[in-house]
Amino acid sequence: MTNAPTPSLAAAKQEPGSALGFYGVWLLAAIALIVLPLIFSSGGSLTSFCLIGIAIIFALSYNILLGQTGLLSFGHAVQYGLGGFLAVHVMNAVASHNWPIPLPVIPLVGGIGGMAFALLVGWVMTKRAGTVFAMISLGIGELVASSSLILRSVFGGESGITTDRTSLMPMFGWTFGPQIQVYYLIAFWVLVSAIAMYALTRTPLGRICNAVRDNPERVEFIGYDPHVVRYLAYMFAGFFAGIAGGLTAINFEIANSAYLGATQSGLVLFSAFIGGTAYFFGPILGAILVTYLQLGLTSVTSVWQLYFGVIFIGIVMFAPGGIAGILMKHRPLIRAGTLGTVIPSYLVAAIPTLAFALGIILTIETVARFSGGDVINLLGIPFVATAPTTWAAAAVLVVGGFLVARITWRRVAEAWDRAATVARDRGYLA
Amino acid sequence: MTAAIQVNAVEKSFGNVQIIRDLNLNVAKGERHAIIGPNGAGKSTTFNLISGHIKPTSGEIRLNGEVTSGLRPFEINRRGLSRSFQVTNVFARMTVWENVRCAVLWATGHRYAFWKNVDNLPEVRQRTAQILDDIHLSHRRDVPAGLLTYAEQRELEIGITIAGGASVIMLDEPTAGMSHAETERAVALIRRLTEGRTLVIVEHDMSVVFGLADRISVLVYGHIIASGTPEEIRGNPKVKEAYLGEEVD
């Protein structure tokens, strides 16, 4: 009993493949970022990629709070916006003094701006977690956003402050006028920030953040002050949010008070949560999806925000782990090789679910366009909002889809249980 | 030699209700000290006072001679005291391995470091692995703590408590709710892991108490009515009258 055998020491060693896998993933990401604009070379896709890249950094920075440390913030845009403002001011100063500072350094300035604000207010804000933190973050958010309209000399009122990214000294012959150069600048920072934020989760601080999230009380009894942990996490989140803000400033060459507002704070919460806060890559998926929806949905429907709300509610109620949570649920099944037994039931369930979703869409669009008289074009079929046939179709799809979907999802659950049992037997599930 | 724990004339009230009255307790270094008493006597409150979870209304608490009353729990922990909880209190979403590792980090001097890769700290790794071995949870290292069985969670609780290498260990009913066999295993574990350290334990199971403790203090209505070796306590008429007579046959 006294001398335990040593197999656990062997188990404590790093799995040999993991380091390779680790670098491999980032290498692949780097290659993808380089190649992406060569495949989708139109100006439109380039614009989208830039926005998505910034959104990824922003959402990941938010997840340092929500996912890693368990802090629900309703004012994360404050750091993002202040980072953007600082970046713009520094860019203007650099340009007017002809300082030898190239543009790619500027996001770092944004990061410092975001971090500086976090440093200033963070100690008081992070005294408490939970609802109190959420409320303070909301209050600080509103306070800063409103104050920005009063402090015109710094924030430039509603029009904001403009800058010219090409007025800084060129680097390697790049002036950063063309969007493609900005894209590579953003891509570089996305990669660096993502690696840095991932690395942060693998540090002692990162691990203790998780502990604070799970059980702040117990953390106090293993030597840590949860307040300090939250404060540090808040500063790091502020830093990376500031980088995102700085990149936005470079991309749009403007910073205005809308950067700081509740809409931005809400969007980043949506992104992180829809993507899934429990996994590092969750917010990345969320940022891509939300930005894409934001760009795409707005040209298709005027009530795009309602779809956001509905998707968000759906995720909260039925998949609180977000997209990443859904995906990762399947990992043990894949490893155990039992995923195949679930897929047929998925396919069966997909049909009524899709019908249900289409019914919801049709209902929403019918109401939205009832007075306008626009025709709804759903899967190429035109529906007239004022026609009873449309209402009937919507009702049939919603009610029928719901009833059938309920049955089919029960079958999915059964199939899932069988597959999970097998997976458990094979040792892939706890 | 200074005592490991010294509690001098501590009082604690919640509103108008006084829970702890004139509490005096001395635990010598290296001693295994059990606190017993009927339900509601204030045993957990005493633990909470000593570990800094709550602050005394008046009086003074010393750890290894240094005044600790008024300090925050993490400050007391850093001075060498670690405690467990009666209700399992682990990091539910983190794996067993991570639970123990988190408890090792401060003591190994890594603190709030954000420039070190936690997987590349050999000392932390070895110590964590050693503790997992000690608490027989090596085979469960990658399981989230929330999914462990009850007995396993109790063992993990002890593992987290001792992981930091504190010189004073306080265990709050470590065997509560365990089967007989599990209890035996846990007692052996505690005995081995607290070798050379000071142990303060609250326990209801008298066989555990009398088998493990060097000294015993009896707490009744927030006041220690007797303190001594197991034999002394057995023979103490006050204890018999107040408590033992009903509880231990």
Added chain:
Amino acid sequence: MAELIVISTLNGVLFGMLLFLLSSGLTVIFSMMGVLNFAHASFYMLGAFFGYQLTRWIGFWPALVLAPLLVGAVGMAVERYGLRNTHKHGHVAELLLTFGLAFAIEEIVSMIWGKSPVDYRVPAVLDFPAFTIFSTNYPAYKIFMLVVSVVIFIALLVTLKRTRVGLIVQAALTHPSMVGHLGHNVGRVFMLVFGVGSALAGLAGVIAGPSLVTQSDMAALLGPILFVVIVFGGLGSLPGAFIASLLIGLIQTFAVALNGSLASVFGPLDPSLGPSPLTDIWNVTIAQIAPILPYLLLVLVLIFRPMGLLGTRES
């Protein structure tokens, strides 16, 4: 000046009472269920729009009764089919559910009633000046609003003191852990409390709609102020919510009535200094910063007295 003070006090108390109609429900819901309901102001908005629609169909007085009931029903449905299912995922998930709901309700309302203010008028019976003070008219409808708020306030007090549910609610306010001991009725009590809280918000909407503006952004405008009120007063404290409501109502109204700025007190800054944050702060009037005062208060209170004015617990 005297006229300004009287009018502002009346307006401030009125706004404060409206805030209390909303914050009382929010406080009770939070105390019992641990959920900070982000959609509470949305129920207020629903009340205003239901009131508007029903007034057009069946007249103001039936709408005054019916619309809050409808809103209460919506609230109960939200509790039964939404929150109850989300409970197992924790309070953050519940909070986020109401957050998403607030978002969706705003969109649905603007989809149905449009984004411009709707023409929700004061009923003709009450459309006259109640009294004239120093040649300024005070509308009768505002007096009516004040009366309704006070009546509801008293009814609420009586309900809390005299009825069984009231006693349960009171117990829950002081000892949140007690709620767990309600037994098998807990679900029904929650649903009821949520329904009543929503209905109160709805009632506030019905009576405030004609006087203030009935528009799809009214929830978003009021929502954050509500949180300020209940956090400021102390989470879980009804008297605290009452005092905070009145205080914030009065502060908001009086800040508008005051003209002071640092420049008016200490004289203008030397113009040679040029624009800087200092000149911005120097020249801003109290009226201009009126809308941010509540948030300033919130932040200060949370720093110096995290439990709020009369609160007993921190979160």
Added chain:
Amino acid sequence: MRKLIVAATAALTVLGGAASAQETIKIGYIDPLSGGGASVGEGGLKTFQYLADELNAKGGILGHKVEIVPLDNKTNPQESLVQAQKAVDAGVHYITQGNGSSVGAALEDFVTKHNSRNPGKEVLYFNYAAVDPSMTNEKCSYWHFRWDANSDIKMEALTNYMKGQPSIKKVYLINMDYSFGQSVRTAARKMLGEKRPDIQVVGDELHPMLKVTDFSPYIAKIKASGADTVVTGNWGQDFALLLKAAADAGLKVNWYTYYAGGAGGPTAIKQTGLENQVFQISEGVPNSGNKAAMDFEKDFRAKTGISVWYPRAVNEMRMFKAAAEKANSIDPVKVAAALEGMKFDVFDGGEGFMRKDDHQFFQPIYISSFGSLADKAKEPFDEENTGWGWHIVSKIETDQTMLPTTCNMKRP
């Protein structure tokens, strides 16, 4: 349906890549189509689509069809830039926008930078309603043309009218606390001081924008000040609620406004019964007496269900056509050159011109008041079914609206 197809094709082209040959002239309409400003943005969109149809019915511009591409900016400058970029990526060379000076400033900056970085792919920004004076002064751009009179010009015209009204003795200024409101108050103080030094400014209020739900405290202050006239740039709900509170408190003053005619405004005036006490300054009035304009108004109302709120948009589109024909090209660079200094007969009659120095359009400006319409034959148009309508009180000729500019135009 049209809108949907247009939107869908816009979305497709954004994803699909460069636009095809310039068969149609696409005009990117960047204004709020969702969120708080949507009702205003939808009105503008209807106007431009109507005008595009009108042009297309007459053979388009130099044979090219005109197409309006609606782009939703949610009144957010940053989102506007995304949409502008999207439009440019889809091959749009003309963008038009009006709501929000902050958006306008951002777009002006955007076109300037874009055009200097992408020679040969120039984009012109036609501004139909953003009235911040700085856009044609210190921030002016060669690629920006403004058809609306900026707020200083309007104030110049308004004070030129007010100086002839001896009954005005005490003026109260109340404005929304943002750049437009601030330029209104600054200009009002300055110009009133110069033209009528005897007028006392008894109050100068800035209130939070679109956040006040009850204006009665402000009304109490106005009342206490003893003002006989209120000058306000308020619009939307901030105007309607202001009037509502004034009527509740029994405040009897004259109102000089910029945007009383905006959505909800006429209803509010009618409700409060302030007949002929609310004045508006604008570059056009439905009951202008100009036959062509009134025929247009009639047809426009029949087809869109709204009144012509943007005569300047009519000027913009028609002048665009004239400039393209003058240049005999739809190349933005050539159109811009043709527009500079161009004279044009405006919608309600009279001559206006696009000043070369700052690309600000100057035109006759009208002061009108809102009240019941005595002669339905001469003044057939009411507003928002109130039975009341605007009638002209005074016409300020183009030369009475001229203000110097500080613009230092950088020409390519």
